[in-house]
Amino acid sequence: AKADRVKAELENKVKALEQELGTEKGHKNSFSSLLLQEKEKNDVLTRSNRELQDQVRRRDEEARCLCGDIIKLETENSSLNKDLSKQRALVSTCDWQICTDQIKINELEQKVRDLETGKEAVADNLTKAKRELAGAATLRAEVVRALQQELCHRDNSVALLQAKNCSLQGAANRVRAELEEKATDLEGKLTTETLNKESLSSNLSQEEAKNDALTWNNQKLQEKVCDFASARFAEILASVSTRVPSALSCTLLRLPASLHLSTRMPALVLGDFEAQVSRYDEEARCFRSDISKLERENRRLYCDLREQKGLVSSRGVQLHTNRIKINMLEQKVRS
Numbered sequence: 001a002k003a004d005r006v007k008a009e010l011e012n013k014v015k016a017l018e019q020e021l022g023t024e025k026g027h028k029n030s031f032s033s034l035l036l037q038e039k040e041k042n043d044v045l046t047r048s049n050r051e052l053q054d055q056v057r058r059r060d061e062e063a064r065c066l067c068g069d070i071i072k073l074e075t076e077n078s079s080l081n082k083d084l085s086k087q088r089a090l091v092s093t094c095d096w097q098i099c100t101d102q103i104k105i106n107e108l109e110q111k112v113r114d115l116e117t118g119k120e121a122v123a124d125n126l127t128k129a130k131r132e133l134a135g136a137a138t139l140r141a142e143v144v145r146a147l148q149q150e151l152c153h154r155d156n157s158v159a160l161l162q163a164k165n166c167s168l169q170g171a172a173n174r175v176r177a178e179l180e181e182k183a184t185d186l187e188g189k190l191t192t193e194t195l196n197k198e199s200l201s202s203n204l205s206q207e208e209a210k211n212d213a214l215t216w217n218n219q220k221l222q223e224k225v226c227d228f229a230s231a232r233f234a235e236i237l238a239s240v241s242t243r244v245p246s247a248l249s250c251t252l253l254r255l256p257a258s259l260h261l262s263t264r265m266p267a268l269v270l271g272d273f274e275a276q277v278s279r280y281d282e283e284a285r286c287f288r289s290d291i292s293k294l295e296r297e298n299r300r301l302y303c304d305l306r307e308q309k310g311l312v313s314s315r316g317v318q319l320h321t322n323r324i325k326i327n328m329l330e331q332k333v334r335s
Helices: 002-142 151-253 259-334
Strands: none
Touching: 002 151, 002 259
């Protein structure tokens, strides 16, 4: 009976052990299925991580290209601003030259008018003298028989005529001397104007040299800023590239130990990648907006430059016409 009891107990223990073994096999099968599911999830997450890394690299390339475009547009805008300032300075110098030429033209026209009035007065005096001489000749022809009796009167009239001729000759000499003095004054003024123009051209060349030095310094500063920005961007990329593989390695190492942590860590890595991609998208939008602003400013500068060139051409034509008018007036004064 004791042996039967021991046998029954042993059989019960064997049955209990068989039941426990069945439950362990069920748990093992469920754990293996869960492990396969988690492996599939991790494979999906690693593929998505690779895609996000590729997307981050593409966004980095796009950001570098956009930075290059911004630098090109900024250099082009600086050159356009320089050309625009030169054109504006040229327009201002042309305006000043036009004003001085107009003042000179007005002075020469006034002198020409004065000379014409003096010439008309001299011509009137000469016509009067000719008329008086003609009247005296006719009177002498008519009273030729009475001239012997009026010899004293004839001598007096001849003396008066000689005095009038001398006064007319003196007036003509004075007018000629005044015209020569005015011509010398005009030549002196022309020499002073040429000297002033040369001094202004030398000052303009000095200002252009200063502007070139300033633009060179600005370009150096922009290069330093771009180098600093590129170095900072490279540090950020290096920090991101070193942080993401470490998180992936921690996730893969901790996968067999705890499945709930293995399902959460790749999600965190994906969140980091998505945040990085969204940041890169925002930076790309900012770069595109900056590029659009620079392109609008570039178009505006091109329009201003064309307008300033048109003003310079019109000022050049006006200067040419003023120079022709001055030459004509000087020829009139000399004649």
